[in-house]
Amino acid sequence: MSKRNLKLKASESAPVIDWAAVNAAPMSDVPDQDSPELTATQAAQLRPLADVIPVFSTGKTRITIHLDDAVLQAYKARAGGRGYQTLINETLRRGLAADAVKEALREVIREELHTT
Secondary structure, three states, rough: OOHHHHHHHOOOOOOOOOOHHHOOOOOOOOOOOOOOOOOOHHHOOOOHHHOOOOOOOOOOOOOOOOOOOHHHHHHHHHHHHOHHHHHHHHHHHEEEHHHHHHHHHHHHHHHHHHHO
């Protein structure tokens, strides 16, 4: 889930929390039935969450990149409301596809030159 999905829309108001009710709720040091205290054996068997649950992947990786100011301004201007990072990603993806087509064409030309 992206941060964008977590933001409130302009038409929504922030949820109201009744802090007096929260503060008045009884606090107990005694575990309830839904969350009993772990035994030493159970605690020893615990594993890191990353080992238990597969990593949730969005198919994207956060990186830091240095771009020329002019390049960044141009992409922000072109992107409009979509987001300039999405536009940069699409441009890089198209560049990779174009490179693959060029390489395939070069391979065909080489094969044709060798057969004549």
